[in-house]
Amino acid sequence: MSHEALIRSLVKQVPPVPRNTARRRIVLALLGGGAITLVLVLFGLGVRADIGAAAFTAPFWYKAAYTASLAACGLILTLQVARPDTTRLRWAWLWAAPLAVMGAMCALELASTPSWKWAARIMYPPWSCPLIVLMLSAPVFAALALAFRRLAPTNLPLAGAALGLVSGAVAATLYCLYCEAVSPLYIFTRYTSGVALATMAGAILGPRILRW
Amino acid sequence: MAATESQLKALMIGGLEGDAGAHAELLAALVPLLQAFFRRRLGDGHAEVEDLVQETLIAVHNRRASYDRDRVLSAWIFSIARYKLVDYFRRMRRHVPLEGLEEILVTEGFEAAANARMDVDQLLGGLSSKQSLAIRRTRIDGLSSAEAASHGGISESDVKISVHRGLKLLAARLTGSAR
Incomplete structure (x- = not known):
């Protein structure tokens, strides 16, 4: 096909592209995918029985704040990797801040616990939580991958990781509706692992799913 | 006539607003620039150059939402072209040439950079x-x-x-x- 013929066929459909289209696509994907994950939490796992009382406690909210801040970091990166001419990634290490805060809280908890109890505190209860967060992140990741069909990521493992980070963190935030854990140590290890798993899965899937 | 960044950007914005004519003009103007870009990096593999030009035009058309109007258009265009080139090398399992001076010259001006008359x-x-x-x-x-x-x-x-x-x-x- 000649270049002229290709151009003729391409310009048959030239819909307007408003200014904030990229941002809108990404946010809608987060909302749509998040809604599916919410349904999975509500009907698959079930909201925690003590939600009424828990909503007035601090742990309920700082758990959500932790994961939501990780989601915000992921979103900042996702918006940047959507463009092909992004040369320098800004705020690339922002996610270290919530991790540091949570890490500090863990240190405080360990400090107030006798050391012979530390291993038990870290290992128990079971570690299914990270895997559940990983699975819950799938609808959000899929929705973002769809949104990216009109965007142009040039570093695919990085873009996949950004999508994985925001998907995992959104999933972990919604997972808070079900999970009854209050110990900072638990939250730090399980929730962070879940988000990290989703980020790594995204980095691996990126080159396969986001290629254009 | 040399196409400047501002002329092409005006056409791009016209296309983003739904003007099919402006968009067609933009794509047509990109053809010689992309040909020069790929020829310089691929040598004289004629068919591959034209394939890559068309792949880039299609990507420029389909992924317009990834362009930020406050940014330089040429950087956006050539980053897409470079992505397509790297992907071509990946498919052919060839070694990717290092970008450096050319990348910087490209953002300075289309035609001059493409013809290396900088x-x-x-x-x-x-x-x-x-x-x-x-x-x-x-x-x-x-x-x-x-x-x-x-x-x-x-x-x-x-x-x-x-x-x-x-x-x-x-x-x-x-x-x-x-x-």
Whole structure:
């Protein structure tokens, strides 16, 4: 096909592209995918029985704040990797801040616990939580991958990781509706692992799913 | 007639607003620029150049939402072209050539960069003599860093650092002035 013929066929459909289209696509994907994950939490796992009382406690909210801040970091990166001419990634290490805060809280908890109890505190209860967060992140990741069909990521493992980070963190935030854990140590290890798993899965899937 | 960044950007924005005519003009104007871009990097593999030009045009058309109107259009266009080139090399399992001076020249101006008629002396004149010499020898004269080092009587890592710093300075200047 000649270049002229290709151009003729391409310009048959030239819909307007408003200014904030990229941002809108990404946010809608987060909302749509998040809604599916919410349904999975509500009907698959079930909201925690003590939600009424828990909503007035601090742990309920700082758990959500932790994961939501990780989601915000992921979103900042996702918006940047959507463009092909992004040369320098800004705020690339922002996610270290919530991790540091949570890490500090863990240190405080360990400090107030006798050391012979530390291993038990870290290992128990079971570690299914990270895997559940990983699975819950799938609808959000899929929705973002769809949104990216009109965007142009040039570093695919990085873009996949950004999508994985925001998907995992959104999933972990919604997972808070079900999970009854209050110990900072638990939250730090399980929730962070879940988000990290989703980020790594995204980095691996990126080159396969986001290629254009 | 040389197509400038501002002319092409006006066409791009017209297309973003739904003007099919402007969009068609933009795509047509991109053809010679993309041909030059790919020819310089692929040599004379004629069919592959035209395939890549068409792949890039399709991507430019389909992924318009990824363009930020406050940014330089040429950088966006060529980053897409470069992505397509890297992907082509990946499919052919070829070694990807290093970008450097060309990448910076590209953001300065379309036509001149594409035809390599850029005034290199003018660009390099703003750098220290050590940096401009290092860049000239390794990127323009095609010497290796080791050869450039022995010519200049300095260490090889000194050459590499000078090139890196010089290119960074140029890039900062050009993106700063292009905005």
